[in-house]
Amino acid sequence: xxxGETKLVGVVGxxxxxxxxxxxxxxxxxxRQMNWCYIPLAVKNAEDLKIVIPALxxxxxxxxxxxxxxxxxxxxxxDEVTAFAKLAEAVNVVHLQGGQTIGYNTDGRGFIRSLEEIxxxxxxxxxLILGAGGAAKAVALSLALEGxxxxxxxxxxxxxxxxxxxxxxxxxxxAQVEVFPLGGELAFYLExxxxxxxxxxxxxxxxELPLKESDVKVISNRHLVxxxxxxxxxxxxxxLAKHKGxxxxxxxxxxxGQAAASFEIWTGLEPPVQTMRAAAEKFLEERHGxxxxxxx
Ligand code: NDP
Numbered sequence: 001x002x003x004g005e006t007k008l009v010g011v012v013g014x015x016x017x018x019x020x021x022x023x024x025x026x027x028x029x030x031x032r033q034m035n036w037c038y039i040p041l042a043v044k045n046a047e048d049l050k051i052v053i054p055a056l057x058x059x060x061x062x063x064x065x066x067x068x069x070x071x072x073x074x075x076x077x078x079d080e081v082t083a084f085a086k087l088a089e090a091v092n093v094v095h096l097q098g099g100q101t102i103g104y105n106t107d108g109r110g111f112i113r114s115l116e117e118i119x120x121x122x123x124x125x126x127x128l129i130l131g132a133g134g135a136a137k138a139v140a141l142s143l144a145l146e147g148x149x150x151x152x153x154x155x156x157x158x159x160x161x162x163x164x165x166x167x168x169x170x171x172x173x174x175a176q177v178e179v180f181p182l183g184g185e186l187a188f189y190l191e192x193x194x195x196x197x198x199x200x201x202x203x204x205x206x207x208e209l210p211l212k213e214s215d216v217k218v219i220s221n222r223h224l225v226x227x228x229x230x231x232x233x234x235x236x237x238x239x240l241a242k243h244k245g246x247x248x249x250x251x252x253x254x255x256x257g258q259a260a261a262s263f264e265i266w267t268g269l270e271p272p273v274q275t276m277r278a279a280a281e282k283f284l285e286e287r288h289g290x291x292x293x294x295x296x
Contacts, residue, residue: 002037008060009266010039012052012074013067017042020280021065024259027279028272036062036267046073053077053094053101063095063266065259066103071134078103084145087171088138093262104265107135108142110257117253120195120224126150128189130182130210131199132160135228139199140164144172152189154180156200186211191218196241198227203235210237221245230255231284256280 011021017040025038041064043052049070056064066074071090075081078094081103085091091103115122127148129136132155140151151168155161161179168177180186182200190196190211196219202210209216216237219225225241230251238248260271 003035005035007034007036007062008039009036009063009065010041010056010061011065011067012041012043012049013070014042014044016040016067019067020255020283021067021259023283024256024276024279025263028263028275031275032272034267043070046070049074049077057096057099057101061096063093063262065262066092066094075103077101084108084141087167088134088141090134090138092258093265095265104261105138106258106261106265107138107254108145109261110254110259111139112142112146113257113260114249114253117257118247118249122146122148122195125194126152126192127195127197128152128154128186128193129197129199130154130202132157132164133199136197136199137164137167139197139228140168141171144168144175149175151175151177152180152186152193153177154182154184154186154189156182182210183212185215187215187218190215190223194223196223196225198225198229198235198237201229203227203237204229204231207236209240216240216244219244219246221247223247224249227251228254230280231288233284252277252280252284 011019019040022038022040029036071092074091079100085103085105088105090105093104093106095102127143129140132153153161153164158181165177165179168175198210200210202208219241223246225246226249227235227238228251229235233250242248256277259276260273263271
């Protein structure tokens with residue numbers, strides 16, 4: 001029950017109606033009988049952040065997540081930003097502490113946590129990333145921090161991949177980074193890679209693959225194929241990779257992992273990852289089940 005003692009957290013973004021965060025966090029607060037409440041905060045325009053952030057401070061919020069499209073824009077309104085968030089040029093968690101706003105980026109942490117969950121060893125691995133947007137950047141930088149030194153980046157807009165390659169090389173000059181257009185011939189690089197990551201939205205709304213069908217043929221049981229998309233839970237890429245014998249992971253463990261890291265920052269407590277994941281899965285199944293019924 002919400003009362004005068006309730007600690008407030010939330011998520012700032014737009015649109016916000018599809019966010020899984022309120023479901024994940026409130027399930028945890030309820031199961032742990034914590035007097036906390038997580039609220040979706042729809043902010044329509046970036047310029048409103050300069051009003052909203054001081055207002056959240058004044059209202060005594062403990063913290064808030066930041067989602068699309070404000071992960072970069074929020075930085076200029078914060079007092080402090082961690083070294084990784086600075087490197088990734090994006091913040092997805094803010095902690096309000098002692099009147100100060102401190103920005104973190106837990107997307108990369110969420111990704112690494114999800115690999116730890118399946119005991120995937122990163123040492124000496126070669127990584128191929130499709131996409132070069134915000135998620136690709138957080139993932140690539142966190143992999144580099146974990147010691148990965150071989151990257152192939154393939155993106156629709158080549159200069160975005162080049163920009164990410166330069167960012168990686170600036171911080172990790174020993175890294176080997178190659179860039180390619182997404183539609184190019186990637187079979188050789190796919191065959192050579194150990195970990196293949198889709199960080200584009202291709203496969204989210206249709207039956208498309210982010211790679212040429214002829215390239216996908218080289219995927220085999222030596223690959224881990226990771227699609228950052230969390231719904232559908234099996235994208236066309238993951239379906240095909242699984243058929244070829246590859247190990248596959250979808251974006252849900254990363255999403256839960258970044259939320260778990262937010263929980264840790266705000267509460268200082270061990271995050272109840274399983275409760276968060278079960279709440280997210282139930283919500284996705286109900287929401288998409290309803291959509292399918294509406295279509296059918
Ligand atoms: P951005 O908008 O920052 O980047 C999108 C990337 O996808 C860019 O590289 C863009 O290429 C490419 N892209 C977009 N549309 C197409 C297309 N039609 N054809 C080819 N390439 C395309 O988004 P994010 O990086 O934040 O998100 C990327 C994906 O990762 C989304 O599916 C998102 O849902 C998922 N994600 C999952 C998270 C999780 O926790 N599981 C967390 C964050 C994101 P270009 O440079 O040419 O524009």
